[in-house]
Amino acid sequence: MTRRLLPALLAWLAFVGLSVAVVSQTRFTSDLSAFLPASPTAEQQVLVDQLRDGMVSRLLLIGIEGGDATMRAALSRELARQLRADPAFGVVANGEPVHRERDQALLFGNRYLLSPAVTPQRFSVEGLHAAISESVDLLASPLGMLTKSLLPRDPTGEMMQLLERLDGDARPALVDGTWASRDGQRALLLAQTRAAGSDLDAQQEAIAKVREAFTTVAQAQQAGDARLLLSGPGVFAVASRATIQDEVLRLTLVSITLIVTLLLFIYRSATALLLGLLPVVCGALAGVVAVSLGFGVVHGITLGFGTTLIGEAVDYAIYLFVQSAPAGERNEAERRPGIAAFWPTIQLGVLTSICGFATLLFSGFPGLAQLGLYSVAGLVAAVATTRFVLPHLLPSGFAIRDVGPLGVQLQHLLVNARHLRWGIVALALAAAAVIHVNRDRVWNRELAALSPVPAADQALDLALRSDLGAPDVRHLVVVSGRDAESALQAAEAVGTRLQQLANEGAIGGFESPALYLPSQATQLARRASLPEPPELGRRLELATTGLPLPAARLGPFVSDVAAARERAPLTRADLDGTSFALAVDSLLIPQRDHWIALLPLRAPSDGPFAHAIDPNRVRTAVEATDARALFIDLKGESDRLYSGYLNEALLLALAGVAAIVALLGLVLRSAARVLRVLAPLVAAVLVVVAGLVLAGVTLTILHLVGLLLIVAVGSNYALFFDGSESSGGPTPRTLASMLFANLTTVAGFGVLAFSSVPVLQAIGGTVGPGAILALLFAAVLSRP
Amino acid sequence: MRRAGLIPLLCAVALAIAAPLAAAEAWSLEQLMHALGKQRSGRAHFVERKHLAILDAPVESSGELRFRAPDRLEKITLEPRPESLVLEGNTLTVVRGERRHVVQLSDYREIAAFIDSIRATLAGDRAALERTYATSLAGTPQSWTLTLLPRDPKMAEVVLRITISGSHAQLDGIEILQADGDSSVMEIVPERVAR
Numbered sequence: 005m006t007r008r009l010l011p012a013l014l015a016w017l018a019f020v021g022l023s024v025a026v027v028s029q030t031r032f033t034s035d036l037s038a039f040l041p042a043s044p045t046a047e048q049q050v051l052v053d054q055l056r057d058g059m060v061s062r063l064l065l066i067g068i069e070g071g072d073a074t075m076r077a078a079l080s081r082e083l084a085r086q087l088r089a090d091p092a093f094g095v096v097a098n099g100e101p102v103h104r105e106r107d108q109a110l111l112f113g114n115r116y117l118l119s120p121a122v123t124p125q126r127f128s129v130e131g132l133h134a135a136i137s138e139s140v141d142l143l144a145s146p147l148g149m150l151t152k153s154l155l156p157r158d159p160t161g162e163m164m165q166l167l168e169r170l171d172g173d174a175r176p177a178l179v180d181g182t183w184a185s186r187d188g189q190r191a192l193l194l195a196q197t198r199a200a201g202s203d204l205d206a207q208q209e210a211i212a213k214v215r216e217a218f219t220t221v222a223q224a225q226q227a228g229d230a231r232l233l234l235s236g237p238g239v240f241a242v243a244s245r246a247t248i249q250d251e252v253l254r255l256t257l258v259s260i261t262l263i264v265t266l267l268l269f270i271y272r273s274a275t276a277l278l279l280g281l282l283p284v285v286c287g288a289l290a291g292v293v294a295v296s297l298g299f300g301v302v303h304g305i306t307l308g309f310g311t312t313l314i315g316e317a318v319d320y321a322i323y324l325f326v327q328s329a330p331a332g333e334r335n336e337a338e339r340r341p342g343i344a345a346f347w348p349t350i351q352l353g354v355l356t357s358i359c360g361f362a363t364l365l366f367s368g369f370p371g372l373a374q375l376g377l378y379s380v381a382g383l384v385a386a387v388a389t390t391r392f393v394l395p396h397l398l399p400s401g402f403a404i405r406d407v408g409p410l411g412v413q414l415q416h417l418l419v420n421a422r423h424l425r426w427g428i429v430a431l432a433l434a435a436a437a438v439i440h441v442n443r444d445r446v447w448n449r450e451l452a453a454l455s456p457v458p459a460a461d462q463a464l465d466l467a468l469r470s471d472l473g474a475p476d477v478r479h480l481v482v483v484s485g486r487d488a489e490s491a492l493q494a495a496e497a498v499g500t501r502l503q504q505l506a507n508e509g510a511i512g513g514f515e516s517p518a519l520y521l522p523s524q525a526t527q528l529a530r531r532a533s534l535p536e537p538p539e540l541g542r543r544l545e546l547a548t549t550g551l552p553l554p555a556a557r558l559g560p561f562v563s564d565v566a567a568a569r570e571r572a573p574l575t576r577a578d579l580d581g582t583s584f585a586l587a588v589d590s591l592l593i594p595q596r597d598h599w600i601a602l603l604p605l606r607a608p609s610d611g612p613f614a615h616a617i618d619p620n621r622v623r624t625a626v627e628a629t630d631a632r633a634l635f636i637d638l639k640g641e642s643d644r645l646y647s648g649y650l651n652e653a654l655l656l657a658l659a660g661v662a663a664i665v666a667l668l669g670l671v672l673r674s675a676a677r678v679l680r681v682l683a684p685l686v687a688a689v690l691v692v693v694a695g696l697v698l699a700g701v702t703l704t705i706l707h708l709v710g711l712l713l714i715v716a717v718g719s720n721y722a723l724f725f726d727g728s729e730s731s732g733g734p735t736p737r738t739l740a741s742m743l744f745a746n747l748t749t750v751a752g753f754g755v756l757a758f759s760s761v762p763v764l765q766a767i768g769g770t771v772g773p774g775a776i777l778a779l780l781f782a783a784v785l786s787r788p
Numbered sequence: 789m790r791r792a793g794l795i796p797l798l799c800a801v802a803l804a805i806a807a808p809l810a811a812a813e814a815w816s817l818e819q820l821m822h823a824l825g826k827q828r829s830g831r832a833h834f835v836e837r838k839h840l841a842i843l844d845a846p847v848e849s850s851g852e853l854r855f856r857a858p859d860r861l862e863k864i865t866l867e868p869r870p871e872s873l874v875l876e877g878n879t880l881t882v883v884r885g886e887r888r889h890v891v892q893l894s895d896y897r898e899i900a901a902f903i904d905s906i907r908a909t910l911a912g913d914r915a916a917l918e919r920t921y922a923t924s925l926a927g928t929p930q931s932w933t934l935t936l937l938p939r940d941p942k943m944a945e946v947v948l949r950i951t952i953s954g955s956h957a958q959l960d961g962i963e964i965l966q967a968d969g970d971s972s973v974m975e976i977v978p979e980r981v982a983r
Contacts (some may be wrong), residue, residue: 141868143840144849146903147882147889149946152970155842168887177878507886552843 012392016286019385023289030296046634050482050600051641058602059590060237061201062094065468066193066214067185067233075227076191077180079218082225084182086217087195092210095586098193099176099183103583110582111166112158116568118522119162120169122530126160127540132547135160140553157560159553169519176472185471190233192472196586197238204245207238235465240457244761251759252307262751263318270744271325271404279397280321283386287317290385291378298377299370306374316357316717317386318752319745323350323720324390325404326741343395346738349727350720352671354387356664357716363660364712369649375709383716407744411736414743418733421784428784432687435694446693447654448702449647458760479605479617481514481626482634488576488592488599492523495592495601498626498633502603510621512606517592520584527573537566650705657708664715672726681722684781685715692774706763710770717749717771718778725786733786742779749775817914817925820932823957825912829856832959834863836974853976861907875903905936906962909952921950930955 044052054061068076068083080098087096116122125131139161142148147164154163176183176192183192195214199206211234218232267277295302327346361383364376439446483498485491495518502514518526535543540562544555579585591602607617623635668678689711696703721742728734734742753775756768835850851865865871871884875893880903882889893904908916917923920943921936936950944967951963962974 140843140847143843144836144838144847144868145865145871145882145884146863146873147884148838152840152842168889552845552847554844557842 013396016389016393020286020289023293026293026296027289030292031301046482047636047641048645050480050634050636051638051645054480054638057200057202059196062197062199062238063236064195064197064210064214064238065235065465065472066195067235067464067468068191068193068218068230069189069233070230071227073179073184073188075225075230076184077182078225079221079227079230080182080191080193082221083214083217084193086221087193087214090213090217092198092206092213093195094198095196095583096193097183097195098191099178100181103581107582107584110579110584112154112163114568114571114574114578115158115162115166116534116565117527117530117571117574119165119530121160121162121165122533124533127533127535127543129543129546132160132543133551136547136551136553139164140551155553156557157564159558159561183472185467190471192468194472201237201241204238204241208242211239211242233464233468235461235468240461240465243461244457248761248763251761251764255755255759255764259752259755262755263748266744266747266751267318267322270322270407273402273404275399275402276325276404279394280318280325282394282397283320283389284317286389287382287386291382294381295374295378299374303371303374306371306378316713316749316752317382318748319717319720320350320387320390321394322745322748323741324394326407326744327735327737343391346724347391349723350387350391352668353720353723354383355667355671356719356723357383359663359667360657360660360712360715363656363663364653364709367649367652367656369652369705372649372653372705372709379716407740408736410743411738411740414739415733415736418739418783418786421780422786424784428684428687428781432690435687435690438694438697439690442697446697446703447650448704449650450643478637478639479511479607479619479622480636480638481603481605481622482600482636483603483632484595484598484600486598488594489523489525491592491599491601492518492521493525494633495603496523496526498603498629501625501629502605505622505625509608510625511617512608514603514605515587515591516603517588517601521574521576521579521588521592524573531569531571531573534565534569536569537562540565646705650708653705653708657712660712661715664719677726680785680787681719681726684722684778684785685718687781687785688714688718688774688777691777692770695773696769701769704762704766706766707770710767710774713753713767713771714774714778717775718782720745721779721782725782746775746779815925815927815929815932817923817934819929820925820934821912821914821917823912823929824910825857827855827857827910827912827957830854830910831979833977833979834974835977836972838970838972840970841968852979855907855910858911859907861903861910875907905950906952909934910959927953 066083068079070076071079081100084096084098084100087093088102111118121135123131126135136159139151139155139159142151142161142164143155151158151161151164177186177188178184179188179191184190185192195210197207197210199210201207214234215232222228222230264277267280268274271277271280292302292307295306323346324343358380361376361379364372365380367373367376481498481502483491483494485494495516499514499516499518502511502516505511506513522530534540541555544558544562548555548558576585576588579588591604593600593602605617605622619635619637619640626633626635665678665682668681669675672678672681692711692714693703696707701707724734724738724742728738750772753768754772756764757772759765759768831852831854833850834853835848837846837848839846847868849865850867851863854860854862854864859875859877861875863873865873869884871882874881878893880891880893882891905917905920908914917936920939922939923937924935926933926935932954934952934954936952938944938947946967948965948967950965951961952959953961953963958978960976962976963971965971
């Protein structure tokens with residue numbers, strides 16, 4: 005032990021102790037906060053809130069297959085009954101008229117408060133005459149069969165007004181009284197969880213409850229061949245989380261096993277193996293601590309990424325052991341000259357990597373900024389551990405197998421490989437050409453590109469969704485107010501404009517909380533339109549002149565209007581027990597200091613705008629109202645958000661490259677050397693990108709991170725070759741250490757390429773081949 | 789009251805075939821259905837009068853009926869207010885003014901069976917007809933009357949009896965008597981004759 009040992013070791017132990025303390029206090033999250041911009045616009049905030057706990061995020065789409073139609077309908081009824089009894093579900097719909105009677109009673113009882121047709125004009129003699137004539141004519145129509153019995157109480161047809169307005173959505177077909185798919189082969193249900201879509205534990209629990217209830221029900225009915233199908237945002241999110249957890253665990257195990265096997269093979273020493281993993285552990289620890297302290301929370305994506313850092317951090321120990329330890333040095337002091345020889349190169353390599361990652365810190369995408377901080381902190385900790393702690397811990401007489409012979413063979417290979425240099429230049433140029441030709445489709449700008457949901461599950465979701473006519477909310481108008489009443493008033497104002505758009509065919513229709521719960525102001529205005537009973541009777545006499553419906557038969561109407569004049573306006577509490585309660589709660593949402601009302605739009609099903617809403621037209625129309633309405637295209641908004649992150653990340657990566665060039669120029673003080681160090685890295689990046697493009701992959705933000713990693717790892721190789729130029733090329737031991745470092749990197753990252761999670765696969769598929777190419781190119785392009 | 793559609797069928801070829809057959813043998817539902825089933829499509833004008841207790845005078849409407857095998861029935865009302873009703877498969881679409889209603893027939897079973905019975909008659913679908921109604925056929929091929937009595941008690945609460953009259957494979961009248969005493973009478977005139 006030397007005097008230098010103590011302070012280094014003490015500092016290190018203190019660091020480990022503090023780190024463990026911080027990590028134990030750290031909050032880990034897997035919600036969407038990584039995608040929430042640091043300072044969101046109003047549109048982005050709505051987007052994130054909707055993704056997180058909007059009504060669509062809480063939908064479970066359920067299908068039942070197998071057996072015959074009668075059995076499926078019976079299963080559907082029984083399953084729905086069980087789920088309705090469970091407080092975890094707000095609404096369970098399967099076509100049974102559970103709410104129909106209460107809904108209709110509420111509508112009928114409050115028709116003079118709810119109907120938009122109720123105005124003073126409608127209750128004038130002319131208005132009454134027109135409305136009653138219309139109702140009489142309706143009796144000639146098939147619809148008359150439904151309205152005939154209502155005529156004495158509702159001769160102006162207000163109930164028809166309300167039913168027409170609520171009847172917009174296409175609903176699934178009924179088979180045996182329950183919903184079924186168009187081909188009749190599947191029973192369908194729709195359940196809405198009370199828990200937010202972002203509460204994955206609650207979603208998981210709700211999904212388990214559905215499965216459990218189905219199993220019970222199927223057993224009770226001896227429906228052995230019936231199958232349950234489940235889809236929806238919650239199902240996807242839970243499945244993705246499980247997949248990512250499984251895969252991160254499995255792939256980490258596989259790559260650790262590979263790396264450990266490799267290291268054992270190289271070192272032939274368990275001590276060396278354990279010591280070699282020490283920088284990795286310290287790096288990971290430091291990364292988590294830095295992110296925890298810097299961001300308050302650590303995101304799951306960052307943790308998953310942490311596993312990949314193993315591949316790089318393990319390299320430092322390899323360089324240390326292989327390059328500084330020809331068998332026989334007794335102690336740290338004797339090893340020092342060896343360390344001194346290769347250390348500056350490592351230092352420069354680490355600084356280069358840090359330049360690359362540090363730029364990510366400036367990203368407005370918290371996920372990316374976390375990755376940047378994690379990498380920088382992890383690399384610094386790993387390299388510091390390797391340099392200042394590891395040498396002291398090496399036991400006396402520490403030795404690994406002699407890799408000299410292998411290194412000598414590598415030297416021969418290297419001499420021959422240098423003949424290929426023009427081939428590499430040509431390859432890089434060809435790659436650049438490929439990228440240039442395909443420059444418009446290199447980058448994928450859709451957030452969905454990161455979705456871990458397999459195509460088969462997406463197809464099932466689409467099938468269930470189209471059969472159910474489930475809302476696929478894409479376009480929303482959002483208004484706000486300081487309280488619920490003013491938000492409702494704003495919704496009514498913008499609703500008037502939307503109704504015009506619907507009449508013009510620009511939109512298919514819209515939902516609004518004010519359809520079910522008009523503002524108090526509107527309700528009072530409607531109530532004030534109703535004449536006093538004697539006056540109404542007088543007007544009816546005149547209005548029914550010439551009609552086959554004498555005023556004498558409209559006594560029930562007069563008394564209903566009289567009662568409506570005394571009726572208090574509807575409040576949210578009056579809707580309890582009807583299906584309107586949930587509709588209002590989904591669309592009228594309290595925020596911290598204000599309320600917002602959501603008005604989802606439906607695309608027209610036919611006409612010139614079929615299935616496509618023209619966003620500009622709607623935006624212009626709704627933003628012209630006084631309600632200060634926001635028009636939001638949720639998919640467009642999320643893609644724009646992601647595209648913004650991607651553009652920003654590209655700029656930051658370029659800034660990182662500039663920083664690397666500046667750093668190398670400063671240290672190497674030779675433009676030619678800088679060029680030689682960068683050339684293999686640039687070539688490797690170009691070839692990898694061209695390969696991905698040719699393989700039909702469009703690059704995401706994670707590929708970009710992978711490219712940064714290629715530069716980080718590859719810069720070490722290029723610098724070793726560059727640093728040894730004066731001494732006639734790398735020593736056999738240096739060459740061997742580079743090969744080993746490369747093999748462990750490829751083992752660590754390459755395994756990820758086989759992941760089914762796009763995020764991980766992107767990094768693996770980029771860094772794995774990129775690391776090999778960077779080493780090869782650096783070797784071939786090095787000067788003899 | 790509301791009725792649903794009707795359809796006349798005017799295929800001269802079918803008439804030519806059906807008539808001799810009918811003359812030679814006893815007139816049976818089987819034969820009527822067979823003759824109707826041969827009509828792949830048809831058009832006719834209709835005039836419908838509804839007698840409703842609540843109104844002092846009947847309401848009258850008129851327009852055109854169209855049928856296309858196997859399952860498309862259209863009733864286009866021109867007077868008093870334009871309206872179109874299209875039944876295809878299980879989907880009933882009603883367009884009235886600017887409003888368009890699309891309902892699944894299966895959502896309204898009492899009404900559905902009623903509309904479906906007229907379609908089934910036009911299609912010559914005996915099985916579908918007998919599923920919902922007790923049928924009885926009277927008269928001769930030249931002048932027959934088919935009476936339908938609802939089997940489903942829920943439907944019987946709405947519709948008491950449907951009487952369809954016709955000649956060979958052509959319908960010329962439908963009368964519906966409702967349980968509440970209201971009734972509707974529809975006269976059907978094939979388009980060719982009408983013009």
